[in-house]
Amino acid sequence: MAAKFCYGVNFEITPANVAHLSCAAAYLEMTGDYSGDNLSSRTQEYLESVVYKRLELCLEILTQCETLLPLADELNIVPRCIDAIASKACAEQIAISFSRLEYSGSGRLHMSRHASCEGDWWIEDLSVLRVDFYQRVIAAMKCRGVRPESIAASLVNYAQKELNKKSPSENEKQVVEAIVGLLPDEKCVIPIGFLFGLLRSGVSLDCAVACRLDLERRIGSQLEMATLDDLLIPSFRHAGDTLFDVDTVHRILACFFQHKDESDEDGMEDESSDVFDECDTPLPPSQTSLFKVAKLLDHYLAEIAPDANLKLSKFIAIAETLPTHARTVHDSLYRAIDIYLKVRSIVSLMLGLFQYLIHGVC
Template sequence: MGSPSICGSLRVDINREATFFVDQRIVCPFSSKLSRLFGVMSASDARNREVVFGDFPGGTESFELVSRFCYNHGKVEISPTNLALLHCAARYLEMRHPVLGVDNLVTQTRKALEGMKDWTWPDLMALLKHCQELNLATTLSGSSFLEKCLDSVVTRVSSSGEQSPSPSTSSSDSSGPRLSCETKSNITHTDSLKSSFSQGTWWFEDLLFVDATVLERLVHSMITQKFNHAVIGKFLLYYHKMKTQFVKPHEKFEIVDVVVDLLYILERASVSCKSLFGLLRMASTLGVDGCSRMKLELMIGSQLDQATLDNLLIPSPAGMNQLYDVDLVLRLSTAFLDKAHSRGSITELKKVAALLDSYLVEVAPDPWLRPTKFLALATSLLDSARDSNDNIYQAFSMYMEVHPGLSREDRAKMCGALNYDKKLSDEAYNPKFPSRNPMPAQISPIPVNIKSKTGESEPHRKQAVQHTGEPEMDNEKLQAQLQGMQSRVTELEKACKKMQNQMGKMPKARAGSSCNRQRSRCTDKELVDEVVM
């Protein structure tokens, strides 16, 4: 701003980037901060005095603008490209008092900001970029300035409806949003937006430059102004898709984290279940956990009835042996039930039940899937939600075939989880699984103890037969067969006793032969027990 010999005043170091020589008699009246630092002093006293500003907003460019304002008697041309710089510099130097009968710089920038309703769309974008570069979201005054800018952006998008700004609306008497498309490049840019996006989303591409902090402020402004939540959701998903293509993993992590948090505050139906699963897969890959992961699962769970089987087949996290992430599906099921208890319908409940049964069929062949988790999946929804037992019956059959080493207790629990009274098609029937027909196969669900003595009451035995889940019309046949088997075992027991008595009277040489026959008969009895048990 001139040489020291001419100004004879102050040296102002701006962020160690450049030094300005200014006359303190000219700049101090406009700046309360500089006035406090130097007060009223003669030119000789002020010579070689220096002030260092290490955090001056906007750097040398904004200080040069402020200096011109002071040297031009409080007048400066304010435009979208310098408004943010002038406002921040004026706030920093405390330029809040009128001088020479003109408004101070803070007042002038505020008035210019209020006139944004008449700005063009590119001008609004230029201002928003400067706000982001100056990091206005970090200070109270800057945050207020940024919010006004964002409110103007949202108002412009809302008022334009489904139409993007066009060159024909740039006249001063136009009631629609005006756009400075005088140049050929601006017209070409607008046309490309129209061809690339649907009319309601023409602004998506223009706002991709905003960072995570500004994005949060933008979405909150949209929600405050009652913006369509479905459109906000589409924008956030588009933002996520485009911004995560060419950035490093830690930047992807931040983007996913912010986008999930913002989607969570929208109406649940504003984002499709398929899109949420896409986010979930990326979140899993990046290791996103904690609150954001929980929010994402709650969103998916609340609309689980819209999911498909492919959506659920997510590989198990690293370090787990099982093939699919069954724990995730259990959490989604719980989230759905929480929603269903308050506003769910029976139709949604049946859709989710059918989906989970299909999922059970897919995961049943997994040799590493523990029976406790398999059972938890099978019993996560009430049996009344199922119209058919075909899928769950098939899943149980497959699981038991793949896991032949299951304990008798686990087999009993699994069979007890089935409702045999529900209709089961002939195609789904597996002869190796406990069936509706008499004489259950080798993995009977209930250990009917045919060795019980005659002290057991008839109603007790009948109850045990019914517990197997067989249709009521077959109960009498099954009971008759069991009683027949019990009689046969009783005869075997008597034969064994008789042989034991005879062995005491036989010579030792023959005792060994009889003993072998006894073991053979007892083995037959044990085999019968094993089949029935």
């Protein structure tokens, strides 16, 4: 087509060829420095008047630019497409939010419950992007102020598509690390089951330590929402180790208590000076979450107890993570200990656990 342009043959610039033509024009120096009517200016005009105004066309151009790097980046095609996508997604959410404002029965203005899920049609469309382009688009959206819930939904959708392929790809590790780096900071925006899924992938793919620690911290801050299946993370180490990754769960518990301590300190600062009757005072959220985690942990101990490779020191370390007041009853803990002993039937183990029961529980 560049040759057709040189010989004055008429041709049509379309979304399917504009990126290639723009790069060819730059490479062949068919720019305004040599002619007023040049291929570079014609492709630039098409990009400005057609492509950058439509989100779906920007996505189409980005997929074409995957084979045109670094020239497409240097010509500002990629950055302009990314900025256009982020701007339009944000503008559409704002427009829909204003159009869905309603007055409640009390006369107060509030958001329609359907408004928050509209304007997110782009979530599925972004899944066609290569991970490095996707990462740049989401980062731009966060800077533009796109809702954290929408960002989270897009991340979940992208991860499910990229990490659940029938034939594993070589860039799965890059995908996990990129998604973790893009996770919103707001608590409970990302489902905890999804965080555990990312952590499993991160461990199996040997992702960066910082990536895994970030996931453990996020999980720890909302551990009370986890299920037993979430905690049963397979061990991907050498033979002779435990069936489940006990060390990771131990670190997650440490993150939970660190978060709880910080929340308790904030709660003490905000606590009212009013005195309430102790029987009428509801449990603070941190205490409720503590009891939930205690129950979950004892069920976890019972599940890992039959593992012949689980050392007594690790079993006790997990059990001792909880403070004594966290367990209102100890039936589940005794059951876990009973399972552990029946599998081994070793006197020395019984003595060690007996000492733990005397000093830790009683």
